[in-house]
Amino acid sequence: MPAGLRQPGKQREVIVETGTTLSVDHTFAGKTVCNVGAGGALTATLTSAATGWKPGDDVLFLSCADQNFTVAGTAGQLITFNDIAANSVALSTASEKCGGALLVTCVSGTKFHVALMTEETQTATVAT
Numbered sequence: 195m196p197a198g199l200r201q202p203g204k205q206r207e208v209i210v211e212t213g214t215t216l217s218v219d220h221t222f223a224g225k226t227v228c229n230v231g232a233g234g235a236l237t238a239t240l241t242s243a244a245t246g247w248k249p250g251d252d253v254l255f256l257s258c259a260d261q262n263f264t265v266a267g268t269a270g271q272l273i274t275f276n277d278i279a280a281n282s283v284a285l286s287t288a289s290e291k292c293g294g295a296l297l298v299t300c301v302s303g304t305k306f307h308v309a310l311m312t313e314e315t316q317t318a319t320v321a322t
Contacts, residue, residue, distance in 0.1 A: 206254065211236060218253060220246035223300075228256040235262035235286075240298065240306060242268045247300040255296040262286040265296050267306055270322075272298075274308040280320050283308045287317040294318070 206226040214234050216227065219241040229236045238255060241247075257263040263285045265272075270279035285294045295311035296318075310318050 211238070215239070217241065220248070220251060222253045223247070223251035224253075226254040226256060228258045229261060229263055230256075230258035232259040232261045235264070237264040237266055237282075240265065240267045240271070243271055243300050243306055244303045247303070247306075249300055249302060252297060252299040255298065257285045257292050257294045260292050262291060263294075265298060265308065271304060272306050272308050273301070274320055275310055275318065277320050277322055280308070280322050282321045283310070284319045284321070285312070285316070286319050290316045 206224060208226045208228060210228055210230055212232045214236060216238045218238050227238060255265055264282050266282040269281055272280040272283060274280050274283050283296055285291050293313060294316050297309040297311055299307045301307050312318055
């Protein structure tokens with residue numbers, strides 16, 4: 195299957211990452227990344243929105259382990275809760291790490307929108 199396309203039936207391919215770093219480029223569009231079984235913190239770093247990403251491309255990040263899970267972007271390219279120039283969004287507050295999700299959507303050649311898909315009491319940490 196070509197990179198960047200969803201699998202037949204529109205099911206998302208699930209990528210299980212147990213390492214500590216992951217470079218996420220446009221070939222991850224339409225996929226789900228999770229950290230189930232991770233033994234340590236994971237930082238998923240998005241390549242610049244200008245490097246092959248198209249508006250509407252998205253990646254779903256699922257926090258499935260009790261480990262810090264950070265999605266980082268090129269300086270200031272993330273739009274998220276109360277911040278239009280964030281550098282990263284993390285699920286890293288003690289007792290609030292697993293069970294949340296971040297849906298990252300390319301909205302232009304310069305920006306990604308990060309939708310927080312968290313439980314009512316789960317805190318996401320935004321860094322600018």
